[in-house]
Structures are given as structure tokens and as C-alpha cells.
Amino acid sequence: MTVKKASVKTVAPRTLKVDYLTRVEGEGGLYVRVEDGAVRDVKLNIFEPPRFFEAFLRGRHLQEVPDIAARICGICPVAYQMSAVHALEAALGVKPGPEIRALRRLLYCAEWMESHALHIYLLHAPDFLGYESGVALAAEHPKEVERGLRLKKAGNRLLELLGGRATHPVSVCVGGFYKTPRKRDLLALRSELEWALGAAEETAQWVAGFQFPKFEAEYEFVCLSHPDEYPMNEGRIVSSDGVDVAVTDFEKLFKETQVKHSTALHSVRADRKTSYHVGPLARINLNFEKLTPRAKAAAKASGIGWPSRNPFTSIVARAVELVHACEEALALMDAYQEPERSRVECSLRAGEGAAATEAPRGTLYHRYRINDQGLVEYAKIVPPTSQNLHRMEDDLRLFLPGVLERPEAEITAMCEQLIRNYDPCISCSTHFLKLKVDRG
Amino acid sequence: MAAGNNGSEKPRLAVFKFASCDGCQLALLSLEDELVALAGAVEIAYFLEARTQTSEGPYDVALVEGSITTPEDRQRIQEVRRQAKYLVTIGACATAGGIQALRNWKDVEEFTRTVYATPRYIETLAESLPVSAHVKVDFQLNGCPINKYQLLEVLTALLIGRTPHLPAHSVCVECKRRGAVCVMVAQGTPCLGPLTHAGCGAICPAFRRGCYGCFGPMEAPNADALTTQLQAAGATPEQIVRMLRGFTGFAEAFRKASERWEKTSP
Numbered sequence: 001m002t003v004k005k006a007s008v009k010t011v012a013p014r015t016l017k018v019d020y021l022t023r024v025e026g027e028g029g030l031y032v033r034v035e036d037g038a039v040r041d042v043k044l045n046i047f048e049p050p051r052f053f054e055a056f057l058r059g060r061h062l063q064e065v066p067d068i069a070a071r072i073c074g075i076c077p078v079a080y081q082m083s084a085v086h087a088l089e090a091a092l093g094v095k096p097g098p099e100i101r102a103l104r105r106l107l108y109c110a111e112w113m114e115s116h117a118l119h120i121y122l123l124h125a126p127d128f129l130g131y132e133s134g135v136a137l138a139a140e141h142p143k144e145v146e147r148g149l150r151l152k153k154a155g156n157r158l159l160e161l162l163g164g165r166a167t168h169p170v171s172v173c174v175g176g177f178y179k180t181p182r183k184r185d186l187l188a189l190r191s192e193l194e195w196a197l198g199a200a201e202e203t204a205q206w207v208a209g210f211q212f213p214k215f216e217a218e219y220e221f222v223c224l225s226h227p228d229e230y231p232m233n234e235g236r237i238v239s240s241d242g243v244d245v246a247v248t249d250f251e252k253l254f255k256e257t258q259v260k261h262s263t264a265l266h267s268v269r270a271d272r273k274t275s276y277h278v279g280p281l282a283r284i285n286l287n288f289e290k291l292t293p294r295a296k297a298a299a300k301a302s303g304i305g306w307p308s309r310n311p312f313t314s315i316v317a318r319a320v321e322l323v324h325a326c327e328e329a330l331a332l333m334d335a336y337q338e339p340e341r342s343r344v345e346c347s348l349r350a351g352e353g354a355a356a357t358e359a360p361r362g363t364l365y366h367r368y369r370i371n372d373q374g375l376v377e378y379a380k381i382v383p384p385t386s387q388n389l390h391r392m393e394d395d396l397r398l399f400l401p402g403v404l405e406r407p408e409a410e411i412t413a414m415c416e417q418l419i420r421n422y423d424p425c426i427s428c429s430t431h432f433l434k435l436k437v438d439r440g
Numbered sequence: 441m442a443a444g445n446n447g448s449e450k451p452r453l454a455v456f457k458f459a460s461c462d463g464c465q466l467a468l469l470s471l472e473d474e475l476v477a478l479a480g481a482v483e484i485a486y487f488l489e490a491r492t493q494t495s496e497g498p499y500d501v502a503l504v505e506g507s508i509t510t511p512e513d514r515q516r517i518q519e520v521r522r523q524a525k526y527l528v529t530i531g532a533c534a535t536a537g538g539i540q541a542l543r544n545w546k547d548v549e550e551f552t553r554t555v556y557a558t559p560r561y562i563e564t565l566a567e568s569l570p571v572s573a574h575v576k577v578d579f580q581l582n583g584c585p586i587n588k589y590q591l592l593e594v595l596t597a598l599l600i601g602r603t604p605h606l607p608a609h610s611v612c613v614e615c616k617r618r619g620a621v622c623v624m625v626a627q628g629t630p631c632l633g634p635l636t637h638a639g640c641g642a643i644c645p646a647f648r649r650g651c652y653g654c655f656g657p658m659e660a661p662n663a664d665a666l667t668t669q670l671q672a673a674g675a676t677p678e679q680i681v682r683m684l685r686g687f688t689g690f691a692e693a694f695r696k697a698s699e700r701w702e703k704t705s706p
Contacts, residue, residue, distance in 0.1 A: 012529070020488055020492060021488075021504045023488075023489065023490065023491070023492060043669065047512075048459075049458070049459040049506075049509045049510045049564065050552075050555065050562060050564055051509070051538075051539075051554070051568075052543055052548075052551040052554075052555055054541070054551070054554065054555050055543075055546075055550075055551035055554040055555055056540070056542040056543060056551070058554075061679075061682065062683065064682065067652060067686075068539060069464075069541050070496075071461050071538075071584065071687065073459060073461055073462070073463075073583060074460075074461040074462040074463020074466050075462060075463070075466060077461075077463070094573040100655040104479050114584065118469065120467075122469060122490065126492075132492040132493045133490055133491030133492060133493070134476075134491075135476070135479040135484065135490065135491060136491070138476050138479070142476070145476070148474075149472040149473075149475065149476075150472065152470075152472055153473070156470060163644055163647075164640075164641075164643030164644070164646065164647055165640070166470060167463040167466060167470070167585040168463060168584060168585055168654075170643050170644050170647050170649065171647050173649075178649040179646075179647045179648045179649075205580070221515065258556075258557045258561075265556075265557070266580055315527055355604075397596075408563070416492075421647050425462075
């Protein structure tokens, strides 16, 4: 039987092996070796087959890039579309107007709602409450799971209105949108969004009551930061260690390295080769004051001390961002004015452009070089999960010594829960390698 | 031909992933109103994205997402076939090879060198092929991504033992039914709608852009007629090749048409 199982196997007395991590997007495994009570080796094994996006994007027209890049991830396609259009607009020297900018933010809010609700309710909450799946959770907590599914649906309905469908929406183009919505159609969703805002607050209250394993780490949190708003589509790259640089310096600051016997390229600080942490926890820790009023209130009411260095509290951070996304979506809907033109003219020129946006699971960086025919000559994509992978391994190294005395099944469950803190999207496989064990 | 076992046991559903973005299996979790009922009607025996517990085959219905791109996956799909009474491919990757099938016209070793610093760590096949190139497929669902209601229709039909009712016509029919304005006639925008399998609801024309063929070719499409018309309207052979080589570019009708046009470009 080679159809692999998610079960834990004892390979040697002190070796933990999880063949398939479950309740994550995409497929990966975990390998841990312990000798004399010390953790000797931790490997996140990513066997997601490579799909070579950066290679086959070459020669494609820039207007095809948002649609193609979306297919890197079925959970957060809007993030890929947003980073792509902003990078390509930078290459063309084009800047869409404020209405387009606001509408893109609304689209991003919808994706945060859908993705965060999915992760909180169906993938992560079962860990805290001792269930093996969202479906099992639903059997005993139907009210909560129904709330989660309706929240997810509210995000999806907004995505469908703005983009035609929730997964791989079709409305986004370089320069703006193929078509912008009517105000009355947006307002038709208003009452559902109002319900969602209340439900998001209940979500934050619910997850704040979970038991969080006692664990903290000295993280370098990294995300975008904007002077006036919670980061989504633009801003500077900042970190809790004092970094504050333009997005165009991303590749000077961070470098993707290949670790021997590792399964994936790890993004690290270029200068000191250390790991860093991207995602909702980083965003809240570094942008607390930019949260909407009700999101800020939910964060304060949670009882978590912000900034939080406990990665298990990321589920609360995600719920607070769910409140933020609903509240901001309502404000954007109310302020929305139908633009006269759905997109700005883009005249072709050769050039290069980079952009980073905040995907639900963290900073997503794109850089493209195009020729004067509008064809891509070079593409680089750094997904949030490849930035968090090194950090996940570091977390496991720190976390494991404290739980080694427990039964193996329990250790494994806790390790998986720790990995799920990062909402890893392993299908973002642009940079994942296949593990090859060196037996020499 | 009901997929369920006789007696009280619930039919067993499994979901397998190969090279893909997860977007099609997400359709199951996006059945927000039906998910809990579905989980009551079937045993979700293997679905790594959704649950930790898994149970061994055989399965009544196996949903397969993703294309076959590695030597290991070439073996694994054989095992999935052995374990599955009905094997249903979900989406453009499993059904047509997906966007990653663009490698099929290129040198995959050059691709590997381009993306990875140490290419020798990468094990991959020269081509990204649909599941049907490796094993018998009982039913195919088109789309990049699939339409979740079509998935529900296929599951329901298999569970009660009838043939799934899915439209076989082109996107053009959906476009007319929706009352959308034809983007080719009104705006001169190139559109693959006349060749493409229905199922999306003609969303691209409704958003004033041309269909990019993500549901793949319909039965007996006339690619020559459409692409000749596109050229007459000003598209270059290179543009026509790119249009045909999208998310379902390796599906036979699109592949043959793009290869014909490639020969005409200088």
C-alpha cells in the first residue's frame, strides 16, 4: 500500500516521523532525530512536485501574468494577483487611481476573510479542542463551525462579486480591473458583512479562550508597514529588529538559500543567515495602531499581551485580522464610488519592477523584467511559506526539548499544531525541493 | 451502479493530490452549505487537507487533483487506481496536465536550472501529463478551478447510481443565457468561448474580457475556424499560440491547434 498515511511511525527509538502533515495546504512531512535527549535534526520534508512557474512565465505577456501567478495557490490566488500587478505596474511606471486602489483593498479583505475563516475553523481550531478535523469538530460544536463556514462564505461571496469566482477570480488586470462592480451590487452584500463583523468578534472571543502551550521565541517579525493603513498592498518592509527599507531592497535584505539535505529553499536574512517570521502575528505586532477600532478592541479584549511572541497565539491574531477585514470591507463598500474607467492605460516599455503585498499567511514578493513587447524576460517569486519554513524548523528545535518526555503521539500532535501556527501553504511550490536522503 | 457498498456502510470518499494548487479540492470545503450534510452521507476516508485521520482503501470514489510530474507520482497514481472503484479527476491539472504542462514544449532541465540552485536535487519528469495518460479515468471534471456545484452533482450522481448531468456545450451558450454581450463581436476582444467547455458560467465575458479556456476544449471544437478568425481580426500567430497554451493547453484540441500555429510563425 503506497498510498501514504498520515500516521506517525516510530522509525527508531528516538526518531519521530510524520509521513504526511495534515490540515495544511499542500503536502509535506516532518522528520525529527533525537540523540541522548537532545534534538539533533529537524527537517520539514516538502515533496510538493515542482511546477516551475518562474521558468514558464518567461515569454508570456504581462497581462497573462496575474492569471497564471494566481495558480500558484488555490487558497490565496488574490495575493498572487496583487503582487504581480503591482510589480508589473512598477515596471511600466503606471499608477492606478484611488478608486482602483480601494477596490483592490476590498478584494484583499475578501480573501483574508475566506482564508482566515478556513484556517481558524477547519484547520487549526481542531488542534486546540482535541479533534482530528473540522468535520469532527462540527459534530460536537455545530454552532461554532456553522459560524465559521458562514464567515468563509461571506468572504467568498464578496470575491465572487468582485472577481466572478472565489478561486482564481478573473477581474484583475495590470492597470486595474477588467470590470468594476456597481455600487448597488456591493451594498447588497452589506447586511451579510455586518453579520460577519459580529461573527468575527465572536470568533476572536472564542479562540482567545483556548489553552495556548507555554512557548515563546525571540522572533524577528517581518511585514509591510504603511503610514496610514494596516498593510495589504503597499508599504515598506519593516521588522521587529529595526529594519525599514523599500520593497525594492527585499532581495538585498533576504536571500533564499539551499540547505544541505533540506527539502526547500529557505529564505533567511542575507547578512546574518537567520530565520524570520511573516504572517498575521508579525503584522499585528508591528502594526497594532493601524487596526480598525473594533479589531483593536478585540485584540485588547483577548487578554493576549501584544506584541506576542507565542506562536500559538497566531490563531488569535488571525481572528483579530478577520475582524479588521470585515470592518474595513464595510467602510470600503460605503465609501466606494464607481470609477469612470476600470483601468488605466498601460503603454508598453521595457523595464523591471518589484512589489510585495501581504498574503493571508505573510509577505509575498514578486519581481519581473519585461521587454518592450510586454513579454516577461525574468520572474522571481518568494512566497510567504518559503520565508517561514526556516522559522518553523527553528521553532521545532526550541519546542521539542520541553515535550520530549511525553508520549510520541502527543509530541507529534503538538509539532503539527506548531507548524499549523504558520498556516503553511505548501502548494506555493515555486521554490520547494524534493528530499533526497544522503545515505553515504 | 451506485458507488456505495450494500448495507449500512457509508460510501467511502478519498481525495488525492498530485501537482496542483489545492484550489480544486478546496471546492469541497467551499461547499459551505452542504459540507456537513456531505460528511454525514459519505465517509471521508482520506482527505489530508481536511482531516488527520485516514483509513485504508479500497475507496468507492477517489477524487484526484493535479497532474503527474514526478517518477514517484507515476507509481502513486497506479496505486490510487487500484484502490478506487470510481476515479474522478477534478480540474485542469488532473484532466489536461495544467499550466505546468507548459514545460512539455520546453526543456525541463533548463527549467530546473532556472528555478533551483542545485538542480541535481530535483526529480521530475520531462512532461506534465493528465491522469488519463497513466490510468483509466471514470469521470472527468473540467475547470481551473472546478465548479463546486458540478462536483456536488458528480458526487450525488455516483452515490445514487445515475449518470452525472453536466452540460457538454460551449461557453458561448452560457454567455447567451447569461445575457452577456459578446466580447468578440462588440469589442473585438479575442475569446476562446466558442471552443471551451461550459461550466464556469461565462464569467470572463461577463467581466468584459475574453475566455481563456480554463474549462478546456468542448467536444468537437472547431479550432481552425476560430483561430483563423482571430488572425483575420489582427492576432499574430504568436498571440494565438499563447492563447491556446493556457491552463488546459495540453488538451488535445488546443495542443494540436497551437502546434499548427507555431509552425506558421517565423
